[in-house]
Amino acid sequence: MPRPRRTQVSIEDTPMYHCCSRVTRRAFLLGDDELTGKNYDHRRGWVESLLLKLAGVFAINIAAYAVMSNHLHVVLSVDIYESNRWNDKEVVEHWHQIFLGTEVTQKFVKGEVIESYEVESLKHSIALYRSRLSDISWFMRSLNEPIARMANKEDKCTGRFWEGRFKSQALLDEAAVLACMTYVDLNPIRAKMADTPEQSDYTSIQLRIQSALNGKQPAKLLSFIGNERLNQPKGINFTLKDYLELVDETGRIIRDGKRGSISANAEKILARLNIPCENWLTITADFGKLFHGPVGTLQELTSYCEHLGKRRRHFSKNCQYFQAG
Numbered sequence: 001m002p003r004p005r006r007t008q009v010s011i012e013d014t015p016m017y018h019c020c021s022r023v024t025r026r027a028f029l030l031g032d033d034e035l036t037g038k039n040y041d042h043r044r045g046w047v048e049s050l051l052l053k054l055a056g057v058f059a060i061n062i063a064a065y066a067v068m069s070n071h072l073h074v075v076l077s078v079d080i081y082e083s084n085r086w087n088d089k090e091v092v093e094h095w096h097q098i099f100l101g102t103e104v105t106q107k108f109v110k111g112e113v114i115e116s117y118e119v120e121s122l123k124h125s126i127a128l129y130r131s132r133l134s135d136i137s138w139f140m141r142s143l144n145e146p147i148a149r150m151a152n153k154e155d156k157c158t159g160r161f162w163e164g165r166f167k168s169q170a171l172l173d174e175a176a177v178l179a180c181m182t183y184v185d186l187n188p189i190r191a192k193m194a195d196t197p198e199q200s201d202y203t204s205i206q207l208r209i210q211s212a213l214n215g216k217q218p219a220k221l222l223s224f225i226g227n228e229r230l231n232q233p234k235g236i237n238f239t240l241k242d243y244l245e246l247v248d249e250t251g252r253i254i255r256d257g258k259r260g261s262i263s264a265n266a267e268k269i270l271a272r273l274n275i276p277c278e279n280w281l282t283i284t285a286d287f288g289k290l291f292h293g294p295v296g297t298l299q300e301l302t303s304y305c306e307h308l309g310k311r312r313r314h315f316s317k318n319c320q321y322f323q324a325g
Contacts, residue, residue, distance in 0.1 A: 009136060009168065013304045015078040016063070016171040017136055018180045018295075021144055022071040024160045029151060031069025040151075044202040047072060047147055052220040054142055057097045059083035059134040061222040063236065064181040066188060067202035073184040075171070076136060077222055079234070083134040088126050095129040098142050105129075140166045172296025172304055174237065175273040175322045179280070180295065182247050183287035189251045190285070197244075197251055205247060212240060242269050250284050275322060283322075297322050 009017065023029045030043045044067040051074065055062045059082040063075040086094065092105050100106075104118045105125050114122055132138040148161035171177045185197060185205035194200040198209045207218045217223045217240060224243055225235035236243075245266040253262075262270065262277045270280050283290065294304050298319040 010170065010304055010307050011078055011080060012307055013300070014170055014172050016177050017076050017078070018169040018171055018184070019074050019076060019136065019140055020071060020167040021140065022163045024163055028069045029161065030067065043147070043151060046150060047143070048202045050143055050146060054098070054139060055220045057094050057133070058139050060136065060139050061234070062204065062220065063177070063222045064184040064204045066184050066200070066204070068187055068191065069193075073187060075177070075181050075184055076139065078134055078136065080134045083130050086130070091126050091130045091133065094133055101125065136168065169291065170294040170304060172294055172300035173322075175275055175297070176295040177236070178238070178243070178269065178273065179283045180287060182250055182284045185247055186251050186254060186284060189255050195255060197247055208240065209244065212244065238269055242266070246270070250281065253281060254285055279322075
């Protein structure tokens with residue numbers, strides 16, 4: 001039986017989560033549909049465009065994503081501090097970018113007079129919006145529902161487009177985050193939809209590479225900020241160059257399907273994370289098979305389960321891959 005989302009999310013333990021939504025019956029309604037002979041690649045563009053828009057609306061950052069032919073992967077970082085920093089008007093303005101709000105909230109952002117009997121309703125709406133704007137379930141709902149409506153309208157049909165629930169995994173430490181991001185970024189290569197990361201359409205890795213060629217990082221994605229330091233900006237504690245090299249070399253090995261090796265230069269991240277090269281290749285090739293719940297070292301998994309009142313540490317056996325033997 002599916003577990004309530006509140007029993008899977010613990011911001012106290014980690015802000016990072018891997019989410020996956022699948023098209024109903026796993027049909028290829030975002031790519032080449034062999035049943036109908038139609039191509040729906042343009043819908044992958046819909047998903048990517050809306051996903052990047054939502055990154056500017058929610059207090060949730062996107063670390064990685066891959067829009068596939070029948071499913072979507074996204075790695076999210078929840079920033080509750082950002083939503084708490086917004087003033088009341090900013091909260092409502094963010095919410096109105098994707099939802100109509102109420103008559104009172106519409107009056108509020110226009111600067112019109114709020115009557116005394118409307119104040120309590122306005123305060124309630126603002127508190128509700130502030131909470132939802134840092135909520136993964138609302139983020140995924142705001143992504144999936146519009147795409148479903150657009151696809152059904154195009155197909156002149158009704159009914160479910162996505163499976164009822166999206167999958168959510170807590171990523172409990174740096175190693176889990178980097179492994180999951182690499183797994184997501186290399187999805188098209190494993191599926192033989194692309195030969196190299198830069199050819200992987202509708203993915204975060206392609207967007208990062210395109211921006212890197214211009215000496216920049218994508219504004220809509222969580223940035224790589226280098227090594228951890230005092231007063232550091234928000235971002236991922238590795239250099240973009242190291243990450244791109246590691247993903248590129250990992251992708252070549254996975255694509256060729258042969259036993260390969262990671263160069264000493266690209267192995268810098270693995271050494272810092274204390275992950276043996278062989279373990280890394282196993283994790284990034286089989287992440288979806290190895291982990292069906294929270295991901296991290298045994299110590300982090302134990303702490304996470306304690307905070308959520310879980311009596312069993314499911315899939316703890318595979319924690320071994322995140323540490324040297």
